[in-house]
Amino acid sequence: MKAEVTRRACLTASALLGSALATGACSALAPARWPGTLDGADFTRGHALRDRRFPAPRATVQAAKLVIAGGGVAGLAAGWRLLDAGFDDFELLELEDRAGGNARSGRNAISAYPLGAHYLPIPNREAGALRRMLGQFGMIVGTDAAGAPIYDPYQVCADLDERLFWRGAWQEGLFPQTGLSVAERAQHDDFERTMAMFSAAVGQDGKPAFAVPIACSSQDPAFTALDRISFAAWLDARGWTSAPLRAYVRYCCRDDYGTEPGEVSAWAGVHYFAARRGWSGAETRDRELTWPEGNGRLVALMTAQLGDRIRPAQTVFGAARADDGATINVFDHHSGTSRALRTQAAILAMPQFVAARICPGVGGTKGFSYAPWVVANVSTSRHPRGPGVPLAWDNVSAASDSLGYVVATHQTDSGGDGPTVLTWYMPLSAMPAAEARRVMLNRSLGEWQDLVASDLLDLHPDLEGAITRIDVWRWGHAMIRPTTGFLTDPDRLAAQAGAPPLFRAHSDLSGMSIFEEAHYRGVAAAEAAMRHLGHPFESLLA
Amino acid sequence: MQSETMPPPSRAHTAILLVSVLVVATCGLIYELLAGTLASYLLGDSVTQFSIVIGSYLFAMGVGSYVSRYVRRDEIGAFIRVEVLIAALGGWSAAGLFLLFPLVDDFRLVLYALVLAIGVLVGLEIPLLIRILRHRYPFRDLVSNVLTYDYVGALVASLLFPLVLVPRLGMIRTGMVFGVANVLVAIALTWVLKERRGRRLDLAMAFAVLASLLVGLSMADRLQQMSEVAFYGEGVIYAHSTSYQRIVLTRRASDLRLYLNGNLQFSSRDEYRYHEALVWPVLGRVMHPRNVLILGGGDGLAAREVLSDPEVAHVTLVDLDPEMTRLFRNNAELVALNRGSLSSPRISVINTDAFRWVRQARGPYDAVIADFPDPTAYSLGKLYTESFYRELARLLAPDGMMTVQSTSPLIAPRTYWTVATTLEAAGLKTRGYHVYVPSFGEWGYTLAAHYPPSDTVHLPPGLRFLDARAERLMFEFPRDMARRPTPVNRLDNQALVRSFDEEWAHYES
Numbered sequence A: 001m002k003a004e005v006t007r008r009a010c011l012t013a014s015a016l017l018g019s020a021l022a023t024g025a026c027s028a029l030a031p032a033r034w035p036g037t038l039d040g041a042d043f044t045r046g047h048a049l050r051d052r053r054f055p056a057p058r059a060t061v062q063a064a065k066l067v068i069a070g071g072g073v074a075g076l077a078a079g080w081r082l083l084d085a086g087f088d089d090f091e092l093l094e095l096e097d098r099a100g101g102n103a104r105s106g107r108n109a110i111s112a113y114p115l116g117a118h119y120l121p122i123p124n125r126e127a128g129a130l131r132r133m134l135g136q137f138g139m140i141v142g143t144d145a146a147g148a149p150i151y152d153p154y155q156v157c158a159d160l161d162e163r164l165f166w167r168g169a170w171q172e173g174l175f176p177q178t179g180l181s182v183a184e185r186a187q188h189d190d191f192e193r194t195m196a197m198f199s200a201a202v203g204q205d206g207k208p209a210f211a212v213p214i215a216c217s218s219q220d221p222a223f224t225a226l227d228r229i230s231f232a233a234w235l236d237a238r239g240w241t242s243a244p245l246r247a248y249v250r251y252c253c254r255d256d257y258g259t260e261p262g263e264v265s266a267w268a269g270v271h272y273f274a275a276r277r278g279w280s281g282a283e284t285r286d287r288e289l290t291w292p293e294g295n296g297r298l299v300a301l302m303t304a305q306l307g308d309r310i311r312p313a314q315t316v317f318g319a320a321r322a323d324d325g326a327t328i329n330v331f332d333h334h335s336g337t338s339r340a341l342r343t344q345a346a347i348l349a350m351p352q353f354v355a356a357r358i359c360p361g362v363g364g365t366k367g368f369s370y371a372p373w374v375v376a377n378v379s380t381s382r383h384p385r386g387p388g389v390p391l392a393w394d395n396v397s398a399a400s401d402s403l404g405y406v407v408a409t410h411q412t413d414s415g416g417d418g419p420t421v422l423t424w425y426m427p428l429s430a431m432p433a434a435e436a437r438r439v440m441l442n443r444s445l446g447e448w449q450d451l452v453a454s455d456l457l458d459l460h461p462d463l464e465g466a467i468t469r470i471d472v473w474r475w476g477h478a479m480i481r482p483t484t485g486f487l488t489d490p491d492r493l494a495a496q497a498g499a500p501p502l503f504r505a506h507s508d509l510s511g512m513s514i515f516e517e518a519h520y521r522g523v524a525a526a527e528a529a530m531r532h533l534g535h536p537f538e539s540l541l542a
Numbered sequence B: 001m002q003s004e005t006m007p008p009p010s011r012a013h014t015a016i017l018l019v020s021v022l023v024v025a026t027c028g029l030i031y032e033l034l035a036g037t038l039a040s041y042l043l044g045d046s047v048t049q050f051s052i053v054i055g056s057y058l059f060a061m062g063v064g065s066y067v068s069r070y071v072r073r074d075e076i077g078a079f080i081r082v083e084v085l086i087a088a089l090g091g092w093s094a095a096g097l098f099l100l101f102p103l104v105d106d107f108r109l110v111l112y113a114l115v116l117a118i119g120v121l122v123g124l125e126i127p128l129l130i131r132i133l134r135h136r137y138p139f140r141d142l143v144s145n146v147l148t149y150d151y152v153g154a155l156v157a158s159l160l161f162p163l164v165l166v167p168r169l170g171m172i173r174t175g176m177v178f179g180v181a182n183v184l185v186a187i188a189l190t191w192v193l194k195e196r197r198g199r200r201l202d203l204a205m206a207f208a209v210l211a212s213l214l215v216g217l218s219m220a221d222r223l224q225q226m227s228e229v230a231f232y233g234e235g236v237i238y239a240h241s242t243s244y245q246r247i248v249l250t251r252r253a254s255d256l257r258l259y260l261n262g263n264l265q266f267s268s269r270d271e272y273r274y275h276e277a278l279v280w281p282v283l284g285r286v287m288h289p290r291n292v293l294i295l296g297g298g299d300g301l302a303a304r305e306v307l308s309d310p311e312v313a314h315v316t317l318v319d320l321d322p323e324m325t326r327l328f329r330n331n332a333e334l335v336a337l338n339r340g341s342l343s344s345p346r347i348s349v350i351n352t353d354a355f356r357w358v359r360q361a362r363g364p365y366d367a368v369i370a371d372f373p374d375p376t377a378y379s380l381g382k383l384y385t386e387s388f389y390r391e392l393a394r395l396l397a398p399d400g401m402m403t404v405q406s407t408s409p410l411i412a413p414r415t416y417w418t419v420a421t422t423l424e425a426a427g428l429k430t431r432g433y434h435v436y437v438p439s440f441g442e443w444g445y446t447l448a449a450h451y452p453p454s455d456t457v458h459l460p461p462g463l464r465f466l467d468a469r470a471e472r473l474m475f476e477f478p479r480d481m482a483r484r485p486t487p488v489n490r491l492d493n494q495a496l497v498r499s500f501d502e503e504w505a506h507y508e509s
């Protein structure tokens, strides 16, 4: 019992210090105290790629006209775009047993829940392709008098969407509202005003200063110059140093980029606050779309459309130009054999560090770094409570190094109590990524459970005895990090360019890991491939 | 006959003993007041309760005084043990009575047993003290001293109790605090009388009781919550936490009340007003109400009204909580109230979240009755949104009609009219009406249909409250409740919950 208490105290303390994973001292002994699984992107298959452990292809077979390698959001979006344009001679090869990549989801007896991505902000006007897809999925139910889309209310995050635990009570919104000094309040107002200005700003080239997808952003140096310094340095230079503001900014950077403000490019930092201009009929402006399974809902709808064109458990380990087409080497994890596929064109919809390994021509990886994340799905027999405003969809504590949790049943239930699933997020941003990845792999399920439970119970003593299960999911390469200089990184620019008949698609190309970017890259690659193959279509890209 | 072995107490001991008289007298009266207050609180009829409690307490003190003669030796030891016992019993009396109330069959038995026990022990105190102090003072001074302190203590107690203790500490804490005082007397005495035999054991007991009281004090709020009676101020006859809510039934005299999460759902005295007004305006406007849907209403009272219409062939009742419908199907008293509606062959009870259910349900229903708890929480607020009403509109037959429990148009007029605005946003035509239900106040409902609800209504004979004239009156809204512009309540703005919060907070402040 004593050892138990000490370990918990130790874990809590280290979590607060932001180095939850560096604490070898706390580890080793913890048995799993709850049922649960320890899972993640398939490490064995991933490492096989790293170590190039694949048998040479035995046969060369004629494949579809186009091959998509990688079934994350980018690969699926490419497939969606092809079908949408009437091009159906393609197949999609996915390394895992299931498509979806970082937007996959899980399900238990209580609810479906996300394993990674959990929401999609109402898309901007410039995200035309995405809007078209959402419309086809029935998520847009009409347009208002001004032509703005009206979103199906069931898909829009229900009120209350977010709350913050601040000084002993829950409050609405994510920025503290009480106990601030005049100066702190003034800094925040100033910050918000500046972001609103950036949001409305248009560059010399007539494009919005900050757009989603970012490819639609202005190239005006007045804005792109921000990419040369870190967000933290930029805030410092403006004198925005108040603790509550910086804590809020840090939360946002870690939430979207898994990265500390000291490393995030100031352009990306401002982008977070200034690029969202959700285009919709009247009241849903700054809202997000969400589902119990998070973006797993969108993945499921895209996957269903592509049907058996998706081939799971297929690792692509080689891609090369060949006369009038390409050769794709693929290893089938079911049969344990390799084949060489002959195709006319291919879309490599995988992260850059994989693409660079299997296809020499796609550019380097120097400027690409990835944030590791841990996501835990915590089943509880009752809803969390607490003083102040009631449970929201997204619940964040100002006193914790985790990002808090979202409630899986928020959209579907009106019961207000009873069993639910809380999806708990933690980017391991406080230590170097490689080290974090190593510690992440060495931790046992029991240790993770203790860490997650102690973070949750600190926030919710009312959940004592109510946790029934904790499933832990590790993302070694969860998100590309938009670090200082990412906009002009030559490797990224080279990767974006691609070279027919091999096209690239992945959120890595944008340097920001969000659904809209992955979707945009998939659509762009599909259109480039159709152009190359001479298939007629009308572009959806602005 | 007397204990020759004990030496007379020293000066210090005498002082402690005299202070003890004061403390002991105060404590004794406090326990008596606690028992009296609790009895009238829980059983009603304060004159009777107070009178009986005081009488039996005084009688028990007499018994204690009489019994004191059988203490032959070691008066101080006996006194100390009596103090420890009083501390335990008296200190925990309020908490114990509150907690036991819903659990025991005959609360009176427990109450008077406790009153008698404490009374006997308190009755022992003064005679023992007089005997202990008899060597210090001449008899004349002794009686005068002891009785003076005794009566002063009584005054202190009777002033402190209503003015400071009950309002500031509450009954549970008050008991504990005085228990602590009692046990401290015992500890102080044991401490100074070093050479007494059995001292160790007495100290151990005293500290155990002290510890229990301190723990009790620190948990007083929790205890208070656990003991619902302290919260409801009425006899709790059933209390159970389900996965979804806290169900509490209370009774005071013939008045049976249901609370969900502390919010009153009905009082058996006037629920007929509420339920007749909920059901008949809608059933009375539908030509052939064959298929009826009730959402919420797991108490079966709306179903009772609906099933009394012989035209109704089938009722579908959707209520989240299986334990709620089970309780109202099985408890004899509740079954008498809802006339066994939940066991009718004409009803199907579906225990699921109505918000989920309506999305996959198929109609058409000739009448729909939405009888949900007030929108006190965002989760409940979803059941009053445009999206939800669109589903209901889909389930409603073209010539069907629905009604929605819409909170008080007097206390929360903006909230009340938000329901109508929202139903209209969902494409329905509406008409509001209201009724006075004494236990709720002025209460409101909203009729909605694919066509404007008409004036004419066909009411069955023999209703307790409604006739055609009373029905017509319900549709009149005086100025303080009159319609006003409101936003549409939607999933992503929860305008209703927000205005409900504001208006009720304003009303209650």
Ligand SMILES: Cc1cc2nc3c(=O)[nH]c(=O)nc-3n(C[C@H](O)[C@H](O)[C@H](O)COP(=O)(O)OP(=O)(O)OC[C@H]3O[C@@H](n4cnc5c(N)ncnc54)[C@H](O)[C@@H]3O)c2cc1C
Pocket: A049, A069, A070, A071, A072, A073, A074, A075, A093, A094, A095, A096, A099, A100, A101, A102, A103, A115, A116, A117, A118, A119, A120, A295, A314, A315, A316, A317, A349, A350, A351, A354, A373, A375, A475, A478, A479, A505, A506, A507, A508, A512, A513, A514, A515, A516, A518
């Ligand atoms: C914890 C977490 C939370 C997030 N939250 C959000 C959010 O709320 N909102 C949001 O918009 N975004 C969020 N994101 C980001 C979002 O999930 C990603 O931006 C998006 O899913 C990336 O899609 P992608 O196709 O670019 O990449 P990936 O998801 O990386 O897809 C690549 C796919 O290629 C496969 N693959 C790799 N190598 C090979 C190979 N050799 N052969 C075959 N297949 C291969 C992989 O298995 C994978 O399925 C989150 C991410 C994480 C990790």
